[in-house]
Amino acid sequence: MPKAAKKTVLLADGDVIIRLTIGEYLRACGQKVVEAASGKEAKAILQSGLSVDVVFADAQLAGEDSGFALAHWIRRYRPSVEVILTSTISGKTQAASEFCSRFPTKAPYDSSGLAARIRALTAERKRRSRPPSSTTPAVRKRRRF
16 A cells, blocks of 8 residues: 655644644654744745645634634635644634534644544545546446346
8 A cells, every 4th residue: 555645734833832742743643744833924834835734723823813813814715725723722612613624623632633633634635626537427237136
């Protein structure tokens, strides 16, 4: 089986310890990780033309470019990029569901679950982006007994 291509994860969190810990873990899982300390930095990275598959951001990023504002911007300008918002505050986690592909991630979170979720999101996006088959499906004949 061919080795899966590395996915690029943009990790946006104001806490350097969290960025180092999660970034190190995702790299060990085979992901390419680019880090941003703010929503403004994350937007600049996305605008640079770098191909990013998933943005993993803290919903409570400081400044005017919060995680919510970043997710809203991504949905508008980079809709093919998957977004995972995380928060330690359950109310923020619930509100994050508007921007997340399935469900938001409440911190503290399971690192192995995060890696599995990134793989699932990127695989799902790949399936959605495939063009429909140009051939018509084969019609199955009924068997008579």
